[in-house]
Amino acid sequence: MNRILTILVCLTATCCIHAQGGKNEKMDRFIDQLISKMTLEEKIGQLNLPSAGDITTGQATSSNIADKIRKGQVGGLFNIKGVTKIRDVQRIAVEESRLKIPLLFGMDVIHGYETVFPIPLGLAATWNMEAIEQSARIAAIEASADGICWTFSPMVDISQDARWGRVSEGNGEDPFLGGEIAKAMVRGYQGDNSYTSNNHIMACVKHYALYGAGFAGRDYNTVDMSRIRMFNEYMYPYKAAIEAGVGSVMASFNEVDGVPATANKWLMTDILRKQWKFDGFVVTDYTGISEMVPHGIGDLPTVSARALKAGIDMDMVSEGFLTTLSQSLKENKVNVEEIDQACRRILEAKYKLGLFDNPYKFCDPDRPAKEIYTRESREIARKIAAESFVLLKNQQEVLPLKKSGKIAVIGPLADTRSNMPGTWSVAVDLNKPMTLVEGIREVAGKDARVLYAKGSNLTADPELEKRATMFGRELGRDNRTDKELLNEALKVARQSDVIVAALGESSEMSGESSSRTDLNIPDVQKELLAELAKTGKPVVLVVFTGRPLTLTWEEKHIPAILNVWFGGTEAAPAIADVLFGDVNPSGKLTMSFPQNVGQSPLFYNHKNTGRPLEEGKWFEKFRSNYLDVSNDPLYPFGFGLSYTQFEYSNLQLSHSQLRTDGELTATVTLTNTGKRDGQETVQLYIRDVVGSVTRPVKELKGFQKVFLKAGESKNISFKITPELLKFYNYDLDYVYEPGEFQVMVGGNSRDTKMATFTLLEEEKISEEALLDSVQRRTFNYFWNGAEPVSGMARERLNVDSNYPLNDRHIITSGGSGFGIMAIIAGIERNYVTRAEGFARMEKIVSFLERADKFHGAFPHWWDGETGKIKPFSPKDDGGDLVETAFLVQGLLAAHQYYANGNKEERELAARMDKLWRDVDWNWYRNKENVLFWHWSPEHQWDMNFRVRGFNECLIMYILAAASPTHGVPAKVYHEGWAENGAIVKPHTAENLPMNLRYQTGNIGPLFWAHYSFLGLDPNGLKDQYANYFDEMKNYTLANRAYCIRNPKNYKGYGENCWGLTASYSVKGYAAHAPNEKEDHGVISPTAALSSIVYTPEESIDVMKYLYQKKDKTWGDYGFYDAFSETENWYPQQYLAIDQGPIAIMIENYRSQLLWNLFMQHPDIQKGLRKLGFTSPHLDKKK
Structure with a gap:
């Protein structure tokens, strides 16, 4: 498959790409070196953010800023305006300080810079995410043109109380809408989060957390609420900004659970970093640290230490860090690791923004006149x-x-x-x-x-x-x-x-x-x-x-x-x-x-009391109401008129029941009944009628802004999935619960049409039944989905039968080797009879005997109807020794399966043995002590890929050594594959110990732990270089740990959804690996499922999760090749080389069948001993 070509390209370039991926690894090394040079005072200085402007919102101001910058006592400045001023100050930092560390320059760019857009509450009223993103984009362009690289926006605090003045800066009372706006704003400011251009700036989501819930609507006031309310009504917009990749977070002034947010470790570390995987930096609000003194939790040294230990990285204006942390370190109130971690996060932000490469990146004096307050921007603002x-x-x-x-x-x-x-x-x-x-x-x-x-x-x-x-x-x-x-x-x-x-x-x-x-x-x-x-x-x-x-x-x-x-x-x-x-x-x-x-507070998504007022009534004694005014708002959430009129009709649901792995569609007809063209925001609300905890009377779950000409009608549809129905229960688990749900669609939260559906109980399936179902369907890829003339495995199968490259009949040698092993397991599982299995094997062997071969080695691809080679790439038109090894691995397992059978089976085994003996492994040395990947009659050794360093090719070297006719000497393995011991490189990946040097760095894609070990049993397998089971288990766990850490904040990644390997991706085929360069948000089911022999519990959890989503992930041949929840991308496509390991490894987990067959082959046992391996299978032979 193309994964091989991908790896070959890596080999051609070099084998030294680090697993943390390009820029991230380079950044880590750079910052490690920089921190090692910094004094304690300079590290603490990076945590200091004084104000240099005219506006102060608190009681403190900083002084002697220029001198502090020279001493390395300032990490950034805010409220300084003008590119010339900012350039002058940056010059002091990079030319007059000891380590020349550039400064961050921040500003409250809230709803525009010089071109100002509506206040955020007004922007939210557009319900237009493209417009909101565009407003932030223009703000970023203008601010960056004037020297600013960091904005204290978006503010996403939910507020239900109009008395609070800062509702003007937020998005309103609804968490779903607030989350969508948060994501749009972050995209507008930060673009794709790469910061490669000089007109994107870093965003800062604020005020974390619950700032909008102060008692009586009074600013900075106490917040006290249950955690179940906190998570269901207030926290989602912050989380949405994190998922969008926001670079920084601002702590709020208020207390949460009796502890000011600025010193609240549960908020700043347990939730923000551990649960939500935020990896940016956290800054206080204006004088947030010193304000904890009147809060009553300690003096300035105490509150400063508490803030650092809670997870605060930067102190805005208070200078508590600057003036007290050195002494607190001496008194063991903080430790140097905490200071280093905070310092690192600030330096990482500067690195990501490109300030170390060019401190004046945002200081081009020609930009303001061309990019600020332009006619185009003003037209958009209007x-x-x-x-x-x-x-x-x-x-x-x-x-x-x-x-x-x-x-x-x-x-x-x-x-x-x-x-x-x-x-x-x-x-x-x-x-x-x-x-x-x-x-x-x-x-x-x-x-x-x-x-x-x-x-x-x-x-x-x-x-x-x-x-x-x-x-x-x-x-x-x-x-x-x-x-x-x-x-x-x-x-x-x-x-x-x-x-x-x-x-x-x-x-x-x-x-x-x-x-x-x-x-x-x-x-x-x-x-x-x-x-x-x-x-x-x-x-x-x-x-x-x-x-x-x-x-x-x-x-x-x-x-x-x-x-x-x-x-x-x-x-x-x-x-x-x-x-x-x-x-x-x-x-x-x-x-x-x-x-x-x-x-006040007043909000549409309230809960019912035990004595709710009947609908349509104004007052009733002993009900939950007022004596002097009705419960209703004057204007409800979502309300807004037009110069035309819109009529809603014919609300229908595609199904009356929803499975936990399904979806349904709600459709309503919207008609413009007036005389003017106009836009209407169609709003979808859902009510969970009965829950394990009380639930709101309705919750916004979707919206679409629709343009209709006068008299025009359109059907507006919404997809409803179980994921949309989730909430935090009493134990703060994020769940959906079966039962009745009401769907309401309309032009505001009050005036809606309603329909109902039932969410069914989750389908129950035993673990053994699930394993068998997955194995059986995956087996069918190689049985029902096989190419009919050859019986071999097709390279790919697309459910829609659309093959743009006309490659439906291309068959794969390596994937067919996997298919042979899957069929053996299928015979034993009674998926097919032994006679049916034999007939298929005989067809495959007959094809291989007549098909093109090159010094006994098989090509990557053939035409399944003719047996002629199908070039994989312009020069890959001959033997492919790696794919040959995968096919031979399957043939040898099948040989052992039939070797002691009836006469016909023994004859078939002998024909398999001849194919094995005909492979000239020595030829593919090219007279060197290393194996080459390719050779072709026309291009000879032009591809010139020597296979070294651990990857998926261990099996190739073992087979080459084991060949009874063309066996290579042991030194080819030790000098070529193991590079005279250089293959050993103890290191850690995701804090797990690794012993081998992998071809692309710390670790690579997960198929490297699979392909060689489909027949080769890793349990107890050792040589002088590694304990292979322990190595591959940690290799798998590191892949999982990276996905759980999820540094790129992809949707869906987690304990039950992990596994990065080579597969299809949104942008074409790619070798996905656990590093930020090669992680594209694509999960490949084969990665975790084929690792079941190393991580049974963790892999089965993934299997269960994917099965629950089977409406999107599951088809006739098992789980589809790959998907991306972030991109909502679920292609119905399969690849042989990904399906095979799933079926094989499930069988090995269940019975060890294929391991036992392959490891019992006498040639394999001789080859392993020849290379110095030990294995329980070899002990059994003795």
Whole structure:
């Protein structure tokens, strides 16, 4: 198979590719050397992250930064803006410090850089993952152009309480949606996580964990909840970011289980690193370490030590690490290994970003002018902003407005630039955004007259307004009285045809440290709105907000309400685009809007109490409800109107029952019944009706944003699998439970169509029955799937019978050797009769006798109908000694099976023996003391591959030594294969001891532990170089351990899903191996299943897992060759060379049949003794 060619290429290049793979191995060596040169103070210095900017959110500031950089006491800086400034500071680090270690430069690039997109809560309202990813992509381009290589984003904290100001920075109340957005943001910032270009930056998911669940919605407040709630409602978005490959994590301010997150080892190590396999670095939030002192868990030295031991790697601003860790080390409060580990993680981030290769990678002075705040980026920002706005009400189709007549734009937010971008837009030029008045004038055009009046200040209380307009976001408080402002507004309003009231919060009324207990539109603004409504003119309320507001009065009295969040630098023209109908609004809420602040926290995915209020009722005594307001939100999660109307109908499920290894499809018909084209976000909710623990009344499990022309209908489908139904149970196991489920589909969480299905009990199958089923089906590849003329194994079988290279009739020599052994086992298992098996063997031998051979050796491929060679590659058109060895291994086992049978069987055994004796192993030495892989009459030794160093070819050398006619001397094995002892190289792989030097480094693909040992019994097999069973067992366990560690965060990898070997892959055939260079997220069932003789329990666990997923992994010939859960790639294809070892090794596990046959062959026993092997089989012979 192609795996051989892959390995040959490796041989041609060199045999020194390290198992950790290219860059990772190189990085490890580089950092090992660097750390060995660093003083303790320099190591601790890498853990220090001071602020160099103007914005401070805590109480501390760092001083003497330049001097500290020279002393190696700074690992990075944040809040420094401008490529020239950053280049100057980086120069100090790499030219004036002892070890010239570059700095990280971070910034809160939250929803854009200078081109600012809607606040994250607004971005979430687009429900458009491509748009969200694009916003992060543009932010990364602009930030990197200005010297920034690290952003403190995405924030993925789930919050169910609108009182908390930082809901503006998050994605809302739902963990599923939050997780999808987290992945999109990480992709936008980091690209493919390789950081090869200079316009991707490292992301930092925050605030880990539970920051959005503080009591009473008060910022930085205590969090206390059950772990079952934690995992089911809050943790998934963090985990999703980790799975997407986020480079760093920020610890949260709050406590979890009574311990501040910054010192919480359970969070930072047990969950984040051990369970989720995060391998980046963790940074504190601003002064997070020093803030643990008022938390009351120790003084600065104590809390600093606790943070390090918990798993914190970088200290933002507190300088607790810098000032206390040296003394703590002397006092044994921390150890040097902990400091080294934290230092290593910071250095790894710098290495991955390419800063050691080029410290000025992000400091090109020509980039800002070309890449920041470009027309193209602003156009995209305008489009995304318009998509984020949520139409909450449009009575009598007040909207869209006509681009004619008199339009009064009134309100304190109508003529502000600085508030348009929204909170945490720290790099923006606040003078650049248009005001809403300007935006409306531009879009309305010359036929409309736009009038303006302020109408009121932000609030009646000037001190409150001052607190709500910090960081340059002042509205310019008008000194006129409230009455004077109101009268002016009413005068303007009466002149107009329609009123646009621009009201709500200022941008800093939401965000960090901006919690509110009153969620109404502020006092004087609300009074203004009431008076405008009395004019009798149509009023369109444009709501600026960073959180859900209580718009109960507004909903009753104002005909049109458009929620516009804070839409970024292009907010004003985008709002106008929607107001005038150039864009049809399609935003949907990602937080429930309450009727009253007293309902907070409020969220759609709540649980029922034992006394739930009946649906449709407002109040009932002794039920779970309020006296003064209904339980319902004013606007539910997922809600949002359009200028057209959408109708849902005909919800159907493909099946009424779902197996644990199956899937079903939910389909609904969506019709645009209005007169305008528009977009609708179709939402899928599921309810687990009965659980071992209480379950939510519904949970979002899917969504699709769909464009429909007026009058158009489409069927919208969702796949539902058992995986989608999983939750954390009382023991915190992630499980699905059989029973009834409700499927709800609609345009929001309230207005849905419903259908039901039943998840069936998991199919029970005994271990022995499972083994037999897998072996039988895999045997069928070589029986029913064989090439009919030759009886040999086809190279590949595709279920769809599509063979683009017209290679259906190509047969494989090595795979056929495996097939011969599988058929022997099949006879013994009564899959076929002995007579049927004999007839097939006779057909195979007859073919081999007439087929092309080269000095007795077989080619890699033949045409199964003619027996003529089918070249494997341009020069591989002759004998292939490795494939020959695999075929001969099967022939010798079959020889022993028939040698003492009836007359016909003995004659067949003799014909097999002749094929064995005809192989001229000495010819393939090419007069050297090593075996060559290939020879052909036309190209001779041009391929020139000498086989050395451990791989799958041990069997070839043993057979060459064992040949009774063309046996090679022992020195060929010792000098060629073992390289005069150089094959021995004690080392570790995934902390497991290994003794051999493998062809590609620490370890290679797992088939190296299989092919030679299908007949060759590794149990007790030893020579001067290795104990082969112990070696191959550790080799297998290392492969498994790597998959469990999962450094590339591929979906599905774990204790029950492991095994990297050569197989099909998403991008073509590849030799997958346990290192980051050769691991492509593809699991090959043959890898773990064929290792059953080394790791029976672990391999059977994989078999059970794959069997549970058999709708995707299982076919007529057993498990398909490979799959990738990350790519959702499940090709229905088989390869002979992968199927054979499964059947053979299962039989060896069950009965040792094939080992016993092969090892009893007298020639094999002679060959093993000749080379100095010992084995229990040899002892039996004696």
